[in-house]
Amino acid sequence: MPSQGKHTSRKAESAAGAAKPAAAAKLARAAKPAAAKRSVAAKRARRTSPKSRALADLRASDPVLGELIASIGPLPDARDGRPDRDDHYGALVRTIVGQQLSVYAARAIYGRLTERFSGRPPTPAEILADDPEAMRAAVGLSRAKVSFLRSLAEHVISGELELEQLDELDDEAVMEELVAVKGLGEWSAHMFLMFHLERPDVLPVGDLGIRRAIQRTYELDALPDAAAIERIAEPWRPHRTLACRYLWHSLRNEPA
Numbered sequence: 001m002p003s004q005g006k007h008t009s010r011k012a013e014s015a016a017g018a019a020k021p022a023a024a025a026k027l028a029r030a031a032k033p034a035a036a037k038r039s040v041a042a043k044r045a046r047r048t049s050p051k052s053r054a055l056a057d058l059r060a061s062d063p064v065l066g067e068l069i070a071s072i073g074p075l076p077d078a079r080d081g082r083p084d085r086d087d088h089y090g091a092l093v094r095t096i097v098g099q100q101l102s103v104y105a106a107r108a109i110y111g112r113l114t115e116r117f118s119g120r121p122p123t124p125a126e127i128l129a130d131d132p133e134a135m136r137a138a139v140g141l142s143r144a145k146v147s148f149l150r151s152l153a154e155h156v157i158s159g160e161l162e163l164e165q166l167d168e169l170d171d172e173a174v175m176e177e178l179v180a181v182k183g184l185g186e187w188s189a190h191m192f193l194m195f196h197l198e199r200p201d202v203l204p205v206g207d208l209g210i211r212r213a214i215q216r217t218y219e220l221d222a223l224p225d226a227a228a229i230e231r232i233a234e235p236w237r238p239h240r241t242l243a244c245r246y247l248w249h250s251l252r253n254e255p256a
Helices: 004-047 050-061 063-072 088-097 103-116 124-129 132-139 143-158 163-168 171-179 186-196 208-217 226-236 240-250
Strands: none
Touching: 050 063, 050 226, 050 240, 063 208, 063 240, 088 103, 088 143, 088 163, 088 186, 103 132, 124 143, 132 143, 171 186, 186 240, 208 226, 208 240, 226 240
């Protein structure tokens, strides 16, 4: 006759065996809502625009910048009033025109330039065919800028600057190609990368507007130098272009 101890042992084993599937079922039931939440979050992330995700990253990485973003709200279209995405030459012409000018002055002068050429950006051949003094007087350009426009046209016509290849180059290589042209310095190359090629991670450390906006936003005692800007902007990677647009807008001074 089996002992009572053996009966008890078998009961315990039976209870433990039954508990295992019960616990597993409970875990499975608990996991379903979590999995469902992850699935919903993943679907929402896929539906979210790249710009929305970039803004979320910037807010999370830099609370000070996040407050600035919240205070400004949505930005206007960066391409508004600019040459078509495939018109690299027109974009460089506009960049030269806008050098060292206020937003409003740059837009006005660029408007007069396009009016001179039937409401569109001039071609390289048209720039070289036009009388430099007549164009300068009609548009309101400085003699230096007229010479820069002619230098750009000459580089394009000669093939020294191959505009159709710029899309395939990385940011550093684009910079090298552009600064070889008289009148296209680092600032101009940065603006072309940011506003025309729409590269997402450009930081124009020499731009006075960016320096002033960072000084004000981060309550610095003096204008930051390039090294300080690089250090402050490190958390913004890979969305430094968007961060800079918000900094410019905090001064109402985004480049034209």
